[in-house]
Amino acid sequence: MKKVFIISLLVSGLAMLSFTNYKNKPIEQSNQAAIQVPANVQVALDKSCTMCHNDASKNLKGKTKLSFDKLLSADGYPSPKKMAKFLEIADEVKNNSMPPKGFLEKNPDKALTETEKSAIIAWAQSEAKKLGAK
16 A cells, blocks of 8 residues: 555656646747847948838838847847848848838938948848858
């Protein structure tokens, strides 16, 4: 009788220990670092992009499509999404889709120069490659 009692205590204890370890597993932390932005690129982004593409923007469409706050932070978008966003930034700027024409008609001073476009494209492509883009 004592053996049955001891065995059932051991089994119960092991079951509780297993359950406790499962419940207390740490959430997998991101090993991503915050993205560093060269000064010339940051100036261009601040001039033409971040007013619509940030978490506090009133432009719901812009901040939903891309948030530089999430893109540049270590705990923002997951790596595969970051890579896709960087590739999209490079394509949008290269194709003159961003900033949009309607925005530039109202704010011609926000247009990117060719030098700024080249800098943003090179930076975005470089960051995408660091995240695994080919």
